[in-house]
Amino acid sequence: MSREFSIVVCGSARVGKSTLVNAICGRPVARTSGSLYSQTDRMEKYTINRDDEASAIQYKIIIYDTPGIESWTEQHVRSYFSKIMNESKPLCMIYCASPGSFAKLDQLQWLVDTCISSNIFCALVCTNKYSSGTSRRQQVMEDFHSLLSRYHHMTRDENRIRFYGDVALCTSVNSILYEDVDLDIRKDVEGINELIFGILISLKNDQAAAWCYTVAENQSFWVAMREQLMDFFEIAKPVVKEFYDEHGKEIIKSLIPIILIAIKRKL
Ligand SMILES: Nc1nc2c(ncn2[C@@H]2O[C@H](COP(=O)(O)OP(=O)(O)OP(=O)(O)O)[C@@H](O)[C@H]2O)c(=O)[nH]1
Numbered sequence: 631m632s633r634e635f636s637i638v639v640c641g642s643a644r645v646g647k648s649t650l651v652n653a654i655c656g657r658p659v660a661r662t663s664g665s666l667y668s669q670t671d672r673m674e675k676y677t678i679n680r681d682d683e684a685s686a687i688q689y690k691i692i693i694y695d696t697p698g699i700e701s702w703t704e705q706h707v708r709s710y711f712s713k714i715m716n717e718s719k720p721l722c723m724i725y726c727a728s729p730g731s732f733a734k735l736d737q738l739q740w741l742v743d744t745c746i747s748s749n750i751f752c753a754l755v756c757t758n759k760y761s762s763g764t765s766r767r768q769q770v771m772e773d774f775h776s777l778l779s780r781y782h783h784m785t786r787d788e789n790r791i792r793f794y795g796d797v798a799l800c801t802s803v804n805s806i807l808y809e810d811v812d813l814d815i816r817k818d819v820e821g822i823n824e825l826i827f828g829i830l831i832s833l834k835n836d837q838a839a840a841w842c843y844t845v846a847e848n849q850s851f852w853v854a855m856r857e858q859l860m861d862f863f864e865i866a867k868p869v870v871k872e873f874y875d876e877h878g879k880e881i882i883k884s885l886i887p888i889i890l891i892a893i894k895r896k897l
């Protein structure tokens with residue numbers, strides 16, 4: 631049996647959409663660019679195929695990396711999503727805005743409206759968080775917060791992620807090392823593991839399983855977040871420790887099947 635899912639990544643040009651996709655997947659699936667010109671000038675599709683041997687289900691996950699949405703109208707948003715939804719139902723819409731970029735809130739509202747009314751989880755992400763001053767970053771986060779509060783009150787604020795029931799979250803990330811040699815500033819990757827975890831615990835059933843497969847090769851996530859994963863999915867720690875001692879870096883191969891069983895148990 632095969633199951634198909636998709637993830638839609640939206641946002642203005644050059645805000646760091648493709649860089650975020652790569653950081654989430656833990657490998658360079660998307661083309662990014664340091665040049666001034668927009669790298670993703672048409673919709674890109676990346677496909678991840680994974681077999682779940684235990685259930686004999688083949689998961690196919692398509693990531694839609696969209697071109698900048700500056701000129702989108704409400705009609706564009708609706709027709710764009712209905713086109714994607716004809717192919718497969720997105721499990722998540724990730725919207726990116728960087729602090730330096732001008733987020734168009736009316737467009738974002740159409741997007742969020744469309745997604746929430748179709749039961750598509752929304753993750754609003756302030757990308758490249760160190761690229762501009764703190765106040766601009768805070769402004770983006772405030773805009774996200776006031777928009778999402780219209781749909782659901784904020785239910786939790788954990789690991790710098792704000793959750794709005796199980797319909798949306800917002801956060802800020804630095805997807806790759808940030809360096810400003812002149813100002814002697816260096817910032818490590820930040821917020822990616824927490825974002826992946828936040829999305830995982832907001833999704834249900836097969837969608838959560840598909841998200842696990844999307845991030846299956848992100849070694850850093852599975853290792854860094856294993857305690858939180860075990861706590862959330864109520865997995866006995868000695869079982870995982872045993873696997874860890876035995877398989878070391880192969881922990882992902884052992885941990886994902888255990889988590890998938892735990893996801894199904896939570897049904
Ligand atoms: N340090 C740092 N640089 C980033 C981050 N995100 C993006 N960048 C840089 O910003 C530039 C644009 O990133 P892309 O991921 O190509 O942006 P995009 O939104 O996919 O761009 P288009 O496809 O052209 O619309 C690249 O030079 C990235 O390296 C980040 O979180 N931290």
Ligand SMILES: [Mg+2]
Pocket residue numbers: 647648649661662669670695
């Ligand atoms: Mg791109």
